[in-house]
Amino acid sequence: MTHYDLLIVGAGPAGSFAAELLASSGAKVALFDGRPEGEPKPCGGGVTSKALKAWPHLLGAVGRTIRELDLYSPSGKKLHLELDEPFAIYSRLAFDSYLRDRAAEAGAQVIYEKVSPRKATRTDEGWTITTEKATTYSGRVLLGADGANSGIGKLLAGPLQPSDMEVAFGYRAPLPEQGEATTVVAFLPRWVGYAWAFPRPDHVSFGIATTQDAFEHQPLDDLLWQFMVGYYSQASEVQQKFWRPKSDPQHQAIRSHLELTAERYAARIPGLNDKTWETRKVCGDDWALLGDAAGFADPVTGEGIYYALRSAQLFVECFQLGAISEYEARWREDFGGELRRAAQMRRRFYGNFWGAPFTERMIEFAKGHRGVRRVLGELVAGDQGYVDLKRRLVKSALRPM
Numbered sequence: 026m027t028h029y030d031l032l033i034v035g036a037g038p039a040g041s042f043a044a045e046l047l048a049s050s051g052a053k054v055a056l057f058d059g060r061p062e063g064e065p066k067p068c069g070g071g072v073t074s075k076a077l078k079a080w081p082h083l084l085g086a087v088g089r090t091i092r093e094l095d096l097y098s099p100s101g102k103k104l105h106l107e108l109d110e111p112f113a114i115y116s117r118l119a120f121d122s123y124l125r126d127r128a129a130e131a132g133a134q135v136i137y138e139k140v141s142p143r144k145a146t147r148t149d150e151g152w153t154i155t156t157e158k159a160t161t162y163s164g165r166v167l168l169g170a171d172g173a174n175s176g177i178g179k180l181l182a183g184p185l186q187p188s189d190m191e192v193a194f195g196y197r198a199p200l201p202e203q204g205e206a207t208t209v210v211a212f213l214p215r216w217v218g219y220a221w222a223f224p225r226p227d228h229v230s231f232g233i234a235t236t237q238d239a240f241e242h243q244p245l246d247d248l249l250w251q252f253m254v255g256y257y258s259q260a261s262e263v264q265q266k267f268w269r270p271k272s273d274p275q276h277q278a279i280r281s282h283l284e285l286t287a288e289r290y291a292a293r294i295p296g297l298n299d300k301t302w303e304t305r306k307v308c309g310d311d312w313a314l315l316g317d318a319a320g321f322a323d324p325v326t327g328e329g330i331y332y333a334l335r336s337a338q339l340f341v342e343c344f345q346l347g348a349i350s351e352y353e354a355r356w357r358e359d360f361g362g363e364l365r366r367a368a369q370m371r372r373r374f375y376g377n378f379w380g381a382p383f384t385e386r387m388i389e390f391a392k393g394h395r396g397v398r399r400v401l402g403e404l405v406a407g408d409q410g411y412v413d414l415k416r417r418l419v420k421s422a423l424r425p426m
Contacts (some may be wrong), residue, residue: 039316040170059139073407142176195232
């Protein structure tokens with residue numbers, strides 16, 4: 026039985042990036058990818074400019090650079106944003122494959138087998154794990170990077186509660202036959218969350234993200250179909266009617282075509298509550314959790330790729346210093362406060378502000394104030410945090426043009 030320095034379960038962005046960094050520094054790494062071949066992770070695939078600036082090599086993956094997008098308020102008001110800092114949209118199949126290949130090129134051994142968490146055992150030399158093919162591997166350190174439903178995370182840190190989870194679901198659909206495929210984010214009426222349309226090189230990713238406790242499948246699926254049909258039929262209109270049921274022949278024809286061509290997906294994503302951030306522990310002397318497995322995703326937007334990569338980087342720095350247990354303090358100091366603040370703001374972000382939904386007011390102010398538009402652009406880019414978001418928005422709105 027081959028013995029490794031580290032066993033990494035999960036070959037998404039967190040696991041693959043950690044494997045690349047560790048193998049590059051001389052560590053003996055086994056990276057386990059148990060997903061069926063060719064099956065992408067359900068995800069919008071947006072990578073913020075903050076992440077692209079931190080790790081420019083991400084631009085080497087095949088994707089689409091986004092320099093402008095349309096934001097829609099719950100009532101349908103449109104705001105066109107031209108971004109000072111572009112972000113990128115990737116197919117998760119292409120993005121994850123790119124990072125996994127980099128790990129292999131750095132010297133990590135990629136093992137295409139699913140790990141059974143119930144058969145992970147602590148030993149005198151560290152850990153042994155057994156795959157579903159009944160193959161056993163041993164290593165000094167065990168890393169869980171196996172997503173929001175992490176079996177390794179449940180084993181080592183305990184399960185997350187339903188209130189700590191969000192739901193994302195949607196459809197992969199063809200690019201429009203005519204006109205440009207625009208990038209759209211539309212805040213939902215009467216629901217916590219938003220819908221998106223993210224064009225990729227060969228298709229459009231449509232989706233809705235909301236909290237698990239607010240999730241109702243049929244009403245939200247109906248909303249998403251309204252959004253999709255509206256995207257193809259009248260995306261150029263100033264007052265978009267996304268959220269009104271369509272009954273005219275054109276809309277019925279669009280829906281009928283999409284029902285034949287769209288591919289559905291769904292996933293759970295972490296959205297930890299404020300109190301969970303206080304108690305959640307994601308490492309020990311010989312184990313750690315990374316990315317979604319640790320709960321590292323923005324509770325307002327669901328964005329997790331930046332935190333997946335940053336948590337991998339922080340862990341590797343601690344491992345190289347021989348101080349794995351310091352990873353707990355490092356992630357809390359680095360981005361833990363921002364994620365906890367987002368958890369505190371989640372309901373308020375989608376709640377009322379000056380007599381209307383905050384998302385409605387935010388877009389109304391931005392339409393008339395360049396400073397508010399700049400703050401929103403920085404929020405999309407990942408450069409504007411939640412700690413002072415409302416203060417900056419109000420200050421910009423009250424400042425003379």
